[in-house]
Amino acid sequence: MSINYIQYLQGFTQIFYPRLCAACGNALYFNEHVLCLACYADLPRTGFHLDPDNEVARLFWGRIPVRNATCFMLFNKESHYRTILYELKYRKQRQIGTEMGRLFGLELRESPFAEADLIVPVPIHPSRLRKRGYNQSELIAMGMAGVLQLPVISDLIARTEKTKTQTKKSRYERWENVRDTFRIEFPENIRDKHVLLVDDVITTGATIEACASSLLAIQGVSVSVAALAFTKLQ
Numbered sequence: 437m438s439i440n441y442i443q444y445l446q447g448f449t450q451i452f453y454p455r456l457c458a459a460c461g462n463a464l465y466f467n468e469h470v471l472c473l474a475c476y477a478d479l480p481r482t483g484f485h486l487d488p489d490n491e492v493a494r495l496f497w498g499r500i501p502v503r504n505a506t507c508f509m510l511f512n513k514e515s516h517y518r519t520i521l522y523e524l525k526y527r528k529q530r531q532i533g534t535e536m537g538r539l540f541g542l543e544l545r546e547s548p549f550a551e552a553d554l555i556v557p558v559p560i561h562p563s564r565l566r567k568r569g570y571n572q573s574e575l576i577a578m579g580m581a582g583v584l585q586l587p588v589i590s591d592l593i594a595r596t597e598k599t600k601t602q603t604k605k606s607r608y609e610r611w612e613n614v615r616d617t618f619r620i621e622f623p624e625n626i627r628d629k630h631v632l633l634v635d636d637v638i639t640t641g642a643t644i645e646a647c648a649s650s651l652l653a654i655q656g657v658s659v660s661v662a663a664l665a666f667t668k669l670q
């Protein structure tokens with residue numbers, strides 16, 4: 437099939453199912469994927485992977501010994517880039533996860549994050565997984581893994597208790613809320629490994645902290661953290 441013909445078909449299906457930019461909502465051209473060129477160019481990248489003393493890393497100081505920590509994007513509540521997370525999480529736009537993960541992975545090549553032995557997504561609670569049908573952090577991890585050439589182990593950590601909604605809680609309450617809710621299923625598989633823990637968004641870091649604590653209890657394990665986005669508490 438010629439490229440022109442494929443473009444013609446894509447143009448045709450666009451009439452019925454227009455693909456929209458995950459950030460601004462404008463229709464995508466055939467050569468754009470997930471984000472329009474303008475939103476791609478303006479992505480609020482942090483560059484934190486080049487700075488070991490960054491804001492996300494500092495979030496864990498005195499709480500948990502992570503090797504390196506970074507996030508791909510940093511934005512506030514008003515930013516239209518928040519839509520990316522919303523569409524990924526609640527509108528079943530799975531391709532957003534893999535594509536954003538791929539872009540994140542491209543940025544992390546040649547950084548200490550690429551030296552991890554494996555990628556582990558932060559799990560969501562089983563009931564939420566059944567309802568949603570996928571774990572958005574796993575999709576991000578898959579996108580990253582393709583670029584970084586690392587294995588993803590999605591069933592390494594089990595989430596054992598449902599956490600209540602976290603939006604209106606203080607940092608301490610959030611920490612209490614997620615404590616002891618992660619269990620490592622196959623600790624022998626990751627002994628002495630450097631684990632890259634991947635999440636969709638970091639706010640207080642409480643979930644990552646609980647998850648990383650469980651991993652760090654295993655002999656010889658070190659943990660680096662990479663989240664797609666960091667949204668600060670206002």
Ligand SMILES: [Zn+2]
Pocket residue numbers: 457458459460461462471472473474475476
């Ligand atoms: Zn856009």
